[in-house]
Amino acid sequence: MHEISYQGEIRLTRYLDDQGVPLGEMPKWACGDSPWVTYYQQMVLARQFDTKAISLQRTGQMGTYASLLGAEAIDVVCASLMQPDDVLVPYYRNHAMQMIRGMSLTQLFLYWGGDERGSATPEMRRDLPNCVPIATQCLHACGVATALKLRGEHQAVLTMIGDGGTSKGDFLEAINVAGAWQLPVVFIINNNQWAISVPRSKQCIAPTLAQKALGAGIRGEQVDGNDAVALHEVVGQALERARAGKGPTLIEALSYRLSDHTTADDATRYRPSDELKAAWAREPVARLRNWLHSQGLWDEAREQAWQAETRQMIEDAVKAYQAIPPQTVDELYDYVYAECPAGLSEQREQARIRQQRREQGGTDHE
Amino acid sequence: MHEISYQGEIRLTRYLDDQGVPLGEMPKWACGDSPWVTYYQQMVLARQFDTKAISLQRTGQMGTYASLLGAEAIDVVCASLMQPDDVLVPYYRNHAMQMIRGMSLTQLFLYWGGDERGSATPEMRRDLPNCVPIATQCLHACGVATALKLRGEHQAVLTMIGDGGTSKGDFLEAINVAGAWQLPVVFIINNNQWAISVPRSKQCIAPTLAQKALGAGIRGEQVDGNDAVALHEVVGQALERARAGKGPTLIEALSYRLSDHTTADDATRYRPSDELKAAWAREPVARLRNWLHSQGLWDEAREQAWQAETRQMIEDAVKAYQAIPPQTVDELYDYVYAECPAGLSEQREQARIRQQRREQGGTDHE
């Protein structure tokens, strides 16, 4: 004898089609220029930052860099909807979020330039630094949310992960405990269809990644990650639910990684070029611009002006980045522990001597 | 604009009510004495083994032991439906499965008596040894299933895990890859409602554990784990699907841990006694006996005879267990590597000398 003991479903939200044309009558809250023009401006800034970062890497002025090309809408909408005292637990592709959360462009270049001070400034508040080991950030986000909840504070925590990362235990354990403890956390999957060279289809046979939420007993949904309007609704509601103590949400934002995985990668080795071409036709920046144009909220003149303005901001940031003096050798030792232990102090002393020696041209010149 | 992008559901199967009375007309395949009488006999044997193992532990003749009280139906039905060349990847509570798969009672006592030789005999075929680190066995099962699949063999792999274990990444990663690769594996959750002192409700907020399958995109279902008939149908179908190359299944078998967690545990510290009492009223052995009685397939005389027979088998096994001479000190060294490396050989030599010294009463008597 059989009975149904559980039923669940996943919903997908879209408002704008691939070209930015409304799919139906737009909701009232979508009318007017706010926040859409600001979103658009931030997205343009993010894309310009990205272009510059890649060119700094190509010219040897910065290290390996993970491009956010194609994820501008997700990053910008998520960060913009966060309140200052919400906490961001980013992964390594969230530069635009970090920008909006208060990190200067200079700091971002500094981090990607291989300098720990890029994660050090007070503008980052209690936000966590970039997370490189896949999926671990999801558990940190739950820990942060636990801290907020235990203290009776009503902020939300937002964290992001890639499609590939959803296969790793940390993510799955995180959504489970978020459910069990009803934590104020929003998980965003940036499903950009690729984990380096491994396509989404090879990570998981389920038709959506959002349905992993069902296994954890939490709310899960899909959203068009190139559609700023849809993102605004879905992410905004999730953040509000979290702040109101109504528990966690898992949001799968459907996007596409328009770049190589990082500057160290060559996607032409494994990715069909027509797939990439098709994805460009759906990309988030042009889509939002078209919609703004169609409503008379943006025009070519404003575009030109904003492009010039952001270009200048970025040039200034690059200059500031390049002017930052290197760390001293002491900084390699001073933050390992709250107080430098005896043995490490001795090593620091030796390192200072070594550094002097090196600056003087090495042992042969002694 | 919202559309539904995924829908999923979980089904629960039951045939017998708590007292063993059919919940409706029984299916044709359930008629007759086979396999039900054999199942019942095995379940009685399992319970007797359990009683003896606990008493051996209590009297200092065996170490910490994990009782299977309450899981007899799950273990017996699963193992009985496996073919000899299917592979079992057990956890630490699957003594009855191992028995049916060919391990002698003596071997079982040997393992729980703290002796590695308990996992050593050829009767265990390619089955894996007991798995103590929670949930890791689920990935091993996927590895075994991968081996079978790559070789084009058509066996199934069956593995079991507790309700608590479903929170650990290994299990979640395992069901995901089982789906992605469509592996011939059956995952059984023995949901006995407790993970030591932590109740099922604290592991996960989802109403069923079976729905974790939905997140992985695989088939998931619930079954009454005290109902041998329901188990027979659900597990049998899953094993057949696996062997036919139709992919993995996750089965949540609802049971109750009628014992302490292990002999080292004292469940009265944390578990309400009325809950335990209520669970005894649903237990699998009496339920199956009642059903067999009602069909005239079992009676008091057969019961007495079988109880006596199993008691004798177990007494014989205990004697055989107690007669096994201890391992030599060499056996601590000989299996670490395929060939004993130089340094370890030296340590073995020293260990032999030490052992002689100890047998002669220690250093003071030298």
Next chain:
Amino acid sequence: MSDHAITLLDAVNLALARALDEDPNVVLLGEDIGTNGGVFRATDGLKARFGERRVIDTPLAETMIAGLSVGMATQGLRPVAEIQFMGFIFPTMEHMIAHAARMRHRTRGRLSCPMVLRAPFGGGIHAPEHHSESTETLLAHIPGLRVVIPSSPARAYGLLLAAIRCDDPVVFLEPKRIYRASKTLVEDNGEALPLDTCFTLREGSDITLISWGAMISETLTAADRLADEGISCEVIDVATLNPIDHATLVASVSKTGRCVIIHEAPHHAGMGAEIEATLSEQALTYLQAPPRRVTGDDTIMPYYRYEQLYLPDVDDILIAVRETMEYSG
């Protein structure tokens, strides 16, 4: 205020209670630590006293326990997580190594990770497989972590308080073989012990015996027996394996000229090696005999019926010491 004789396990409980009491940021989490009070009862009574928001039973997932603790600690809490047995600590390693150990360093002090990861370790209690290992070296090798091991009720109390108050992540390993071995007077005075100093348990002039955790018992017993034979042993409890107080060890061996290091963990690349290496670097000319290690062998910890074949014992120490004393070039 307890000042009656208590076990090492009681002392852990006492320090946890003290810490919960004095600092609202202290939160305990782990498997079965709530109503059950932990499988060894280290947290017995604490949920009843401090409530389930301070003493939290987690879902069964060690990676999660570590990851949650990291996140909590970045926000100013002081999570004290229990791993039920050290044999189940491995899933925590990515979070301990890649995150806990580095949070302060990566953010140049903007954030820190003041968490404690407690776990009982070592053999000798007839436990099932994977419940008796000693892998302290794996954690001691990691820059940014502290690894602390008490060997008496008083040191358990003082070191655990220090670990919880410390602004660094600390792995606190409890020698479960001596959890209930003896009772001594411990005053619940809230005084922490230093995390950067070895404890010289007995002064001596002929040889230095260096150990930690449960093996301190065998080491002290051996020292007693050797005293009867006229051999004067200095006994040092290392207690903090990282950062380690090499200065005390080097000074002692420079004085005695001989040493035996005793630990339960496997020999190869164990902590004994680090200590011997440092002695050979810094006290070579004082060494009157080769240093010796009395350790577990490089084999798998046996199932409980054979664990005595693995564990070093008093005789092993006696023989090593006597041979070292008799050594002549």
Next chain:
Amino acid sequence: MSDHAITLLDAVNLALARALDEDPNVVLLGEDIGTNGGVFRATDGLKARFGERRVIDTPLAETMIAGLSVGMATQGLRPVAEIQFMGFIFPTMEHMIAHAARMRHRTRGRLSCPMVLRAPFGGGIHAPEHHSESTETLLAHIPGLRVVIPSSPARAYGLLLAAIRCDDPVVFLEPKRIYRASKTLVEDNGEALPLDTCFTLREGSDITLISWGAMISETLTAADRLADEGISCEVIDVATLNPIDHATLVASVSKTGRCVIIHEAPHHAGMGAEIEATLSEQALTYLQAPPRRVTGDDTIMPYYRYEQLYLPDVDDILIAVRETMEYSG
């Protein structure tokens, strides 16, 4: 059949191809090892040649990669798993320690676990954070595992073949800094190298330099420079960190009376300690000067812009050797 000059990376590829070719039980698995050929191209072309059933892209989960490999190996396959960078190896540790290392022992030889876990390791290539660490000691401390590190194209080829054919679980760590550093002739003759013997790369009489992996380059360069100064260095590549060939090291240092051990991993409780400790136990009377370690410091591996501040260099070795040579009691 290739016998032209190839890089260490090519040699890894060549050995993998040879192993896939000669034994149908060999299966490669890992992240991005298929069409992409691995992020370093170690598996380049292998999927095209051997098919996607032999060269398998996995979902992104290292615990899973290790756990699958354990299960596969118990059934007679010889999985060769790639972990993309050693900084991501930690999630594999529970499976490597609690299962891979013990499968043979726990079942008294009924089952075994002939798997290889490959990972590039070490700094010096300007990689992002967590991509430059050296944590070989964590694995070398585990009984039942083998830890193997090549330092030249020929040794990469011969040792990797040996690792794959070995019936034990082997962690094979590839020094990525020298992946493409130089090309040498490697004959694809299918000949494995021994897994229990150090490689004496250069004989000498004054001092023994002991190292492995990428640091062998600096060590050999230092030996050249020291030869010019009239100091004769014996250079030994340890290659197999567990089980380790202590005999060769002890014999060499007994001959030269002096030694410097060079590794990139942190100093504290690193493999250098094990080697020094054994030397002090077994060659104490031969030591004419304290042994020395030239290693990474006990700090976090810096982000790439500062990694040269961390990495030991030729000068560090020169100074340590000169000081050791000048030492007088």
